[in-house]
Amino acid sequence: MLSKKQLFSRGMLDIAPHMLSVIPFGIICGAIGVDLGFNPYLVYAMSIIIFGGASQIVFLQLLSGGASSLVAVTSVGVINSRHLLYGAVLSEYLEKLSFIKKLLISYVVVDQGFAESNKFFKKNKTEQYLHYHLLGTGITMWVCWQIATLAGIILGSFVPEELGLKFAIPLTFIAIVVQDLKKLDHVIVMLVCGISSLLFFEAPFKSYILISPVIALFVAALLLRLKK
Amino acid sequence: MTWLSIIIAGILTYFTRMTMIALVRRDLLGEKIKAVLAYVPSAVFPAIIFPAIFINDYGAYIEMNDPKIFGALVAIIVGYFSRNVIATIFSGLLSYWIIIFVFLS
Numbered sequence: 001m002l003s004k005k006q007l008f009s010r011g012m013l014d015i016a017p018h019m020l021s022v023i024p025f026g027i028i029c030g031a032i033g034v035d036l037g038f039n040p041y042l043v044y045a046m047s048i049i050i051f052g053g054a055s056q057i058v059f060l061q062l063l064s065g066g067a068s069s070l071v072a073v074t075s076v077g078v079i080n081s082r083h084l085l086y087g088a089v090l091s092e093y094l095e096k097l098s099f100i101k102k103l104l105i106s107y108v109v110v111d112q113g114f115a116e117s118n119k120f121f122k123k124n125k126t127e128q129y130l131h132y133h134l135l136g137t138g139i140t141m142w143v144c145w146q147i148a149t150l151a152g153i154i155l156g157s158f159v160p161e162e163l164g165l166k167f168a169i170p171l172t173f174i175a176i177v178v179q180d181l182k183k184l185d186h187v188i189v190m191l192v193c194g195i196s197s198l199l200f201f202e203a204p205f206k207s208y209i210l211i212s213p214v215i216a217l218f219v220a221a222l223l224l225r226l227k228k
Numbered sequence: 229m230t231w232l233s234i235i236i237a238g239i240l241t242y243f244t245r246m247t248m249i250a251l252v253r254r255d256l257l258g259e260k261i262k263a264v265l266a267y268v269p270s271a272v273f274p275a276i277i278f279p280a281i282f283i284n285d286y287g288a289y290i291e292m293n294d295p296k297i298f299g300a301l302v303a304i305i306v307g308y309f310s311r312n313v314i315a316t317i318f319s320g321l322l323s324y325w326i327i328i329f330v331f332l333s
Contacts, residue, residue, distance in 0.1 A: 017313035042230060049238030054276075059237060069233040076237040080244045082275075085268045087248025088257065094249055106246035111276070115269055167296055167324055168317055170280035171303050173273040175316035178307035186270040194274035201279055201287070209275050216271035221264045 002124075004132045011136020014116040017175075021168030022053075022112070022141065023148045027159050028166060029057055030152025036064040040153045047149040051107070051142065055079040056149075058206060075205045082209060085217075086114040093121045093130050105131055108138025115176040185223045192216045295332070299324030 002010070026047075033043030038060055046056045055076045062072040086109055094102060117134040124130065151158075159165055180186040193216035200208035257265075281296050282289055290296065303320030310316065 017317070020314060020317050038230070042234065045231075046234055046238075049234055050241050051238075052241050055237075055241065059234070063230065063233075069229060073233050073237045073240065077240040077244070080241040082272050083241070083244040084248050085265070085272060087245060088252075088261075089265050089268050091249050091252070091254045092262075095254055099250060102250035103246060106249050107242060109245045109249070111273070115273070118269065162328075164324065164328065165321075166280070167299060168321060170277040170300065171317040171320040172313075173277045174300060174303050174320070175307050175313040177269055177273050177277075178304055178316065179311065180270050181304070181308060186267065189267050189270045190274045193271050194278035197275040197278045198282055198289075201283055208279070212275040213268075213271045216274075217264055217267060220267035220271060221260070224260075224263055 002127055002129070004129045007127065007129055007132035008136040010120070011113075011117060011133040011138075012140045013136075014120060014133075015113055015137040015140045018112040018116075018172050019140075019144050021165075021172040022144055024159050024165040025053060025169055026145050026148025027152035027155075029053060030149035030154075031156050031159075032057055032152075033060050034153050034156065036060050038064070043153055044150060047146055050076065050080075051145065052076070052080050052110070053145070071205070078205045078207050079209050082111075082213060083109060085213065086111075086118075089118055090114065090121075090134070093125075094134075097131060101131070105134060105138070108135065108142055110138060110141050112172060112176065113137035113141050185220070185227070188223065189216045189220045192219045295324050295327035298327055 030043060030047075033046070033056070034040055043060070046059070050056055050059070058079060059072050059076050062075060063069070087106070090109065094105065097105065113134065117137050120133050121130055127133075177186075177190060180190070193212045196212035196215045197208045200211045202208075203211060277300075281300050284290050299320045302323040303316050306319035307313075307316030
């Protein structure tokens with residue numbers, strides 16, 4: 001049985017490698033906001049209030065491109081709707097927490113944190129204080145995201161554009177799913193999701209990020225039925 | 229006005245995070261749904277990976293010989309065998325840099 005502190009540090013350790021892509025991305029995010037002409041306080045406040053990488057950039061780009069607030073807000077909602085799926089998966093492990101603790105821990109659920117904690121949870125179902133792992137991944141992400149976006153806002157993009165560090169984002173997610181390439185059913189689900197995302201990329205409100213997982217999960221359900 | 233939009237977007241985002249964890253009882257989800265949920269990472273992350281590789285900043289598909297495709301393939305191979313996140317990200321970036329700085333410059 002691991003202690004709360006051990007689980008928390010394990011979470012920090014598991015998420016740490018992803019900072020290789022999260023920190024440059026945060027710097028770029030902050031710098032883009034200021035570049036687009038937004039008030040620096042406003043750009044930074046988004047990192048606390050929304051705390052969702054890609055959706056923050058999309059929000060500012062839409063507004064600066066002349067889109068209405070309604071379109072910008074809707075897009076953020078649609079992009080971040082994937083958290084509903086993360087929550088559905090994590091709820092199994094967070095069931096025993098009090099309502100207040102559930103409300104608090106929800107704030108730090110992010111893509112990479114969900115992925116790493118979910119992997120850990122699957123292997124360590126019997127641990128009593130599992131949620132401390134999620135706190136470890138989530139809080140590490142939060143702190144690094146705050147520092148990185150702040151750095152981007154204050155210093156501008158001191159990451160040279162030519163390095164193409166935005167490319168680190170898909171690489172982080174490749175690292176997350178790459179082990180599942182061993183399983184044919186997962187490969188099919190991944191391809192369906194990826195190809196759908198390219199086909200629906202132009203759909204309004206960035207909804208490809210919601211449409212493609214729904215299609216992929218539908219295919220996953222079909223595969224499960226075939227397996228039986 | 230922008231401030232108000234940010235606050236609404238923030239509340240909306242928080243609800244996407246909190247709803248399934250705090251408001252929906254897990255017993256309400258049937259066994260079948262739980263089995264499907266095991267595919268969530270595979271069903272969600274490619275929607276971030278594919279556009280970031282195959283679509284450029286201007287919303288157009290990239291050419292088949294784009295260095296990002298090579299970088300991604302290297303990352304997949306290194307990641308598959310090393311099971312290491314840093315090695316995956318770094319090998320992808322490095323092979324991408326080698327192509328753009330050594331071969332294309």
